Amino acid sequence: MSEHEAGPVKRRGGSARKPIAHGTYRGARQHRYRKEPLCRPCRDAENAYQREQYARNPRKRAARKQTQYLTEEEWQARVAARREAGAS
Ligand SMILES: [Zn+2]
Missing domain, CATH: 1.20.5 (Single alpha-helices involved in coiled-coils or other helix-helix interfaces)
Structure with a gap:
């Protein structure tokens, strides 16, 4: 009786499988991380975030x-x- 483990394949890159928080700056970064084009809400959120950062300092x-x-x-x-x- 051989105990060969043949479990399910472990998932890699768990963070990449999280749902994207669309419409937020974080969502935009998630798109970028996955090398996806940003969706409209995410792009808007990123623009707003950067504008805010720039306005602050x-x-x-x-x-x-x-x-x-x-x-x-x-x-x-x-x-x-x-x-x-x-x-x-
Ligand atoms: Zn998005």
Whole structure:
């Protein structure tokens, strides 16, 4: 008597089988995760979410990008400060 296990095939990627929460930002992300085109409600929800994020802190992305680059004003101020320090 051989005890060979022949159970049902285990499901993989359980998270991919969850129903999509359509009409929400999460739903939009679920579509993206599955590489599906977003349905209308999800696309609207995502747009609204991103607009809201952008409205809350519009500088966030720009600020992150500019960390390496000084603005013209900042640069001038820095140069002026350096000259002042070196002059005296
Ligand atoms: Zn959807």
